[in-house]
Amino acid sequence: MNYRSDNAAGNLILVINPRHPFTKIGVFKNKNLVFLKSIKHDDADLAKFAKYEDQTEYRGDAIIKELKENDIDIEHIKLIISRGGLIKPVKSGIYAVNDKMITDLHNSLQGTDIVNIGGLVSDYIAKTIPEAKAIVADPVVVDEYEDVARITGLPEIKRRSIFHALNQKQAVRKYAKSIHRDCKELSLIVAHLGTGITVGAHKNGRVIDANMGYDGDGPFSPIRAGSIPTGDLIRLAFSGKYTEEELLKKVSAEGGLYAHFGTPNAIDIDKKVASGDKQAELIFGAMAYQVAKTIGSMYAVLSGKVDGIIITGAMAHSQWLVGKIVERIENMGKIVIYAGANDIETLAARAVEVLDGEMAVKEY
Incomplete structure (x- = not known):
């Protein structure tokens, strides 16, 4: 589908990035940011919903209210873009939010997670604006694996x-541009250190392998348990202590730093390390150890032919954590740090490509 607009400079783009305690939104006029806001949500309000996807109207109404209160001309919004959720596997690209996608997001096709709300909220708001279209870019289920993986x-x-997928592919584009190369010419390892942690092997523009960071593969993270000894997990499952839903939540949303410290806030743990807390140093260091080990596995996937290793995401701001990772991988190749995620800017840039006719919108 072609969503190209002849009046792209006059159109508004609404970018939505739901996170656990807040929803971050940005309004762009072509490439220029005109409004940015993190809408905080009350914990008591969020607790009323059985699962993330049930928060659609609540968050959608909060966004519309915020836009109106700040005199944003809602009728000029042409594209509403967000991160894609846990839908069926797709190829890299931009997808229209259609009825099939809405159904799969509501039904938590591959799991329930905050990332599922993006497409749902985008569609909810788009239906209140006559010419607006809801789209998602590079969903977390982008699948370019080789069969052996x-x-x-x-x-x-x-x-x-x-x-x-969104963050990793943007990091690759940024790095390729900085060295005046095409993404399709490079073999790179990208480690994204966010609420979840994923490490991908990028070969000639495709991600041929990565750890499945959602519910049980790779390093533990602020909220994910990561890889766990299988037998022990099975015994825990049949111990009678947890229901299936409770145990899935434990490994996907209540593991990692949260399980060890009662908080998923990596900044707090970083401060504990700086203050000399030995337990914090051990656990935070173990996270770095597991990230480095996973990077090493992707080095093998790429047969040791690596043009660079990129470390990105919010936790890349921690010099201590990154330093612990780098000391184990520094002999593997050039290392580049892109701290932060910049989801709002990344999504806006993809939407501009759509309005300019440079990127076609795919049907899900």
Whole structure:
């Protein structure tokens, strides 16, 4: 589908990035940011909803209210873009939010997570604006794996591609541009250190392998448990202590730093380390150790032919954490640090490509 607009300079783009306690929004006039806001949500309000996807109207109404109170001309919004959720596997690109996607997001096709709200809220708001279209860019389920990467020791279980596709691919584009190369000429490893942690092997523009950071593969993170000894997890599942839903939540939303410290806030843990807290140093260091180990596995995936290693995401702001990772991988190749995620700017840039006719919108 072609969403090109002949009046792109006069159109508004609304970018939506829902996070656990807030929703960050940005309004752009072509490439220029005209409004940016993090809308905080009351914990008591969020607690009323059984799962993330049920928050759609609540967050959508809060966004509309914020836009109106700040005199944003809502009728001029042409594109509403967000991160894509846990839908069926797709190729990299930009997708229209259609009825099929809405159904899959509501039904939590591959799991329930805050990332699912983006497409739902975008669609909810788009339906209140006559000419607005809702789209998502590079959903977390972008699947470009080689077949060998899918195999496990149990035929009935396959490895799935769930990683920070939007952030990782943007980091690769940024790096390729900085060295005046095409993404399709490079072999890179990207480690995104966010609420979840994923490490991807990028070969000639495709992510041929990555850890499935959502519910049980790779390093533990602020809220994910990461890889856990399988037998111990099975015994825990049948211990009678947890329901299936409770245990899934434990490994995907209440593991990692949260399980160890009662908070997922990596900044707080970084401060504990700086103050001499030995337990914090051990756990935070173990996270760095596991990230480095996963980077090493992707080095093997790329047969040791690596043009660079990129470390990105919010936790890349921690010099201590990054330093602990780098000291284990520094002999593997050039290392580049892009601290932060910049989801709002990344999504806006993709929407501009759509309005300029440079990027077609795919049907889900």
